[in-house]
Amino acid sequence: xxxxxxxxxxxxxxxxxxxxxxxxxxxxxxxxxxxxxxxxxxxxxxxxxxxxxxxxxxxxxxxxxxxxxxxxxxxxxxxxxxxxxxxxxxxxxxxxxxxxxxxxxxxxxxxxxxxxxxxxxxxxxxxxxxxxxxxxxxxxxxxxxxxxxxxxxxxxxxxxxxxxxxxxxxxxxxxxxxxxxxxxxxxxxxxxxxxxxxxxxxxxxxxxxxxxxxxxxxxxxxxxxxxxxxxxxxxxxxxxxxxxxxxxxxxxxxxxxxxxxxxxxxxxxxxxxxxxxxxxxx
Amino acid sequence: xxxxxxxxxxxxxxxxxxxxxxxxxxxxxxxxxxxxxxxxxxxxxxxxxxxxxxxxxxxxxxxxxxxxxxxxxxxxxxxxxxxxxxxxxxxxxxxxxxxxxxxxxxxxxxxxxxxxxxxxxxxxxxxxxxxxxxxxxxxxxxxxxxxxxxxxxxxxxxxxxxxxxxxxxxxxxxxxxxxxxxxxxxxxxxxxxxxxxxxxxxxxxxxxxxxxxxxxxxxxxxxxxxxxxxxxxxxxxxxxxxxxxxxxxxxxxxxxxxxxxxxxxxxxxxxxxxxxxxxxxxxxxxxxxxxxxxxxxxxxxxxxxxxxxxx
Numbered sequence: 001x002x003x004x005x006x007x008x009x010x011x012x013x014x015x016x017x018x019x020x021x022x023x024x025x026x027x028x029x030x031x032x033x034x035x036x037x038x039x040x041x042x043x044x045x046x047x048x049x050x051x052x053x054x055x056x057x058x059x060x061x062x063x064x065x066x067x068x069x070x071x072x073x074x075x076x077x078x079x080x081x082x083x084x085x086x087x088x089x090x091x092x093x094x095x096x097x098x099x100x101x102x103x104x105x106x107x108x109x110x111x112x113x114x115x116x117x118x119x120x121x122x123x124x125x126x127x128x129x130x131x132x133x134x135x136x137x138x139x140x141x142x143x144x145x146x147x148x149x150x151x152x153x154x155x156x157x158x159x160x161x162x163x164x165x166x167x168x169x170x171x172x173x174x175x176x177x178x179x180x181x182x183x184x185x186x187x188x189x190x191x192x193x194x195x196x197x198x199x200x201x202x203x204x205x206x207x208x209x210x211x212x213x214x215x216x217x218x219x220x221x222x223x224x225x226x227x228x229x230x231x232x233x234x235x236x237x238x239x240x241x242x243x244x245x246x247x248x249x250x251x252x253x254x255x256x257x258x259x260x261x262x263x264x265x266x267x268x269x270x271x272x273x274x275x276x277x278x279x280x281x282x
Numbered sequence: 283x284x285x286x287x288x289x290x291x292x293x294x295x296x297x298x299x300x301x302x303x304x305x306x307x308x309x310x311x312x313x314x315x316x317x318x319x320x321x322x323x324x325x326x327x328x329x330x331x332x333x334x335x336x337x338x339x340x341x342x343x344x345x346x347x348x349x350x351x352x353x354x355x356x357x358x359x360x361x362x363x364x365x366x367x368x369x370x371x372x373x374x375x376x377x378x379x380x381x382x383x384x385x386x387x388x389x390x391x392x393x394x395x396x397x398x399x400x401x402x403x404x405x406x407x408x409x410x411x412x413x414x415x416x417x418x419x420x421x422x423x424x425x426x427x428x429x430x431x432x433x434x435x436x437x438x439x440x441x442x443x444x445x446x447x448x449x450x451x452x453x454x455x456x457x458x459x460x461x462x463x464x465x466x467x468x469x470x471x472x473x474x475x476x477x478x479x480x481x482x483x484x485x486x487x488x489x490x491x492x493x494x495x496x497x498x499x500x501x502x503x504x505x506x507x508x509x510x511x512x513x514x515x516x517x518x519x520x521x522x523x524x525x526x527x528x529x530x531x532x533x534x535x536x537x538x539x540x541x542x543x544x545x546x547x548x549x550x551x552x553x554x555x556x557x558x559x560x561x562x563x564x565x566x567x568x569x570x571x572x573x574x575x576x577x578x579x580x581x582x583x584x585x586x587x588x589x590x591x592x593x
Contacts, residue, residue: 013385017374024373107453131369133335135386136359198505274337277330278296 007141011117014145016022019153028118036108036157037201039103040165044096048172051092075245076185078257084177092176096169097184099255101244102230104190105198107161109226112202120210135200139271147203151162154199162191186246193253202226204263211279285344286311286435287332292341294327294491295342302491305341306409311434312465314457316482318475324364324491325471329439330356332469333363346434359387362433366440368424372413376423378403378411380430387431392561398426403452411467425453429460434592438462440583450474454481475579487579487585495585503576504552511574512555514545518566526561530554546574 022028077098081090123129132142162183169182244252255279287309292300309315317325330336332343334350334357343350346360370379378400380395393579399408402422412423421441428436438457442450460466472478476486485502487495491504495502518526520536523545527534532554535546547558559571574580 007388009388013382017371017378017382019377021371021373031446126372127367128369128371130335130365130367131383132386134358134361134363135331135383136355136388137386138355245357247475273335277335 002258007137008142008145010135010137011145013144015036015148015152016093018115018146020151022115022118023121025118028114032111032114032157034154035082036107036164039107040101040161042170043100044165044172046169047095047150048168048175051172051176077245079097080184084092089177092173093181093184096173096182098244101190101249104158104162104165105195105230108154108158108195108199109202109230111157112150112199113206113226115153116150116203116206117144117210118147120207121213131272133277137272139273140268143207143268143271146207147200150203150206151196151199154202155196156200158195159191162187186244186249189213189246189249189253194249194256197253197260200260201263204260204267205265208263283300284311285309286313286346287344287469288344289328290330290342290424292331292338292343293326294324294331294336294338296327300491302331302338302577304501305491305492305493305509306491307496309467309469311467313484314468314470314482315460316475316478316485316578317469317488317492318473318485318578319488320586322490323488324375325488326439327491328488329363329365329437329469329471332357332437333361334358355589359431360433361437362428363434363437364421364428364441365437366443368427370420370423370427371411374412375409376412376415376419377408379423380426383393383427383430389431392431395426398429400424402456402473403438406441407573417444418446421445421449421453425456428485432464436468438468440473441470442472442474443479450477457481465545476577479578487582489586494589499576499578499581502578502581502585506581506588507575508547509550510552510555510576511546511548512558513574514547514559514562514570515569515571516543516545516562516566518545518562522565523562526558526565529561530558532558 022032080097084090084093123132132209135142166182168179173181287307289308290306291301292305292435293300305324306330307315317328318553320327323578327336331338331350332345334343334354337351338451345357348360350357357387371382374382377395380398384395396405396408399405404419404422404426407419412420415423421444425441428438436457438453442453445453454477457468457470461468461481468481470482472477479499482499483497484498485564486493487502494505516523520575523534523536526532527547530547530549533548535548537543545562547555549555549558555573559568562568562571
């Protein structure tokens, strides 16, 4: 007879099965790979080429950036910038360490929502959801398995992207700064707290969307709306409206984690096999 | 009572549609039951209610002594279900599909997936993706999935649909073996009634979510077939055939002019059938004797006609 409480064996089996499904389906892993490749490799390479050709030396293009640095409150980032010798170095440091930070969060969001969409809506589309619901495992374990299946690849991909981005950024900026300059300490709360929390948020929202959509495409398109807050955050960063330091990132991470907790509690409280079966199985 | 599946006064409604109403039946341990009825009769809904994935609005269902309302996981652990779609993961190999479900069902024997693949004749295709399997192979893999945890109850919903004759025979043989050798209780839904006749001990005939008739084929024949027809292939002369018909108050249908022909005797009393055969044998040669209208398909239509006339 099966044990009460979370069935770890079932959680691991579902997570493993879904992760294998990702790696074997090009429609799933390709969108996941494209975004980090553009962000972590293509972008630094383009900027590296621009820096080498002297593109950012032109004072007329960097007016807003200068104003941003001027407005910056006293912080570790400001200190780091002040320690740099010239404007060029500051610009490179600012771009790679500060401006792209919110943009980086697209990586966990895209990865988590892509996998979660395939994981939840895909079961319905393939007609396998019935087999899953027929198994003698509690819905909480099933849900946990599905969340793990999206969360683990999203976090892993984000961490790998971070390493690649770091190497690419340091190489791209080397000719200007002359030493490794990435990452700034701001990236610590970003990667340790905000990134996992954002990945979990993307999973939770995708689950909610998936419960109301019947096709993979519809769910995927709706999940793409998740990047809108990030774009706004990015605009805030670039324009200086919202300057995020270590404390801000930590606070944002904690707030998103609380939202995650509330959303997951909400989803778990609504898990009902009979209702799910009636609404999700033809 | 040794009922492995006990359904009592069950009702289930989806919006305005009453899919199942006041349905009751029992299935004994090791019994194979044919659950039959037209499309929309509530067969699949009943299978899902027994599997504890749908909650009944009324009545009670017990499987292996567990209540579907309160012991859902124990009920599902007691049941193996094979539906028309087979419910397999197309991107996983046949072996990985079984390994996955073995984990879900808490199967501790690591050799069970391979053993089942071998038993289903799929060992050579173990590492091929299930999505590339033929319909028959998918059904066999689906049956292996349903059996992965050695369930005492097997529910097969249109499980032979789309199969070739070899595939059908294989599935039905396996059902028979499981019932006879392992004491597995089987509920089998199918529209192919002559297939059911090969394996089922009893039948439940449903329509519009309601049970119309239940019992063995002999019981259904007794209750629903009023006149018995026996068709003899014989060299009896028509004159002798008429004499026999008159003696048993039988209606005789006979082609004219043939020396060896099929004669059809219709009687009201079942006991007259062997008497007619005996009389014909003593008066001439009887090459074959076939009881007509007592097969499952004929009885099914009799039950449906009876319901229509009641309505």
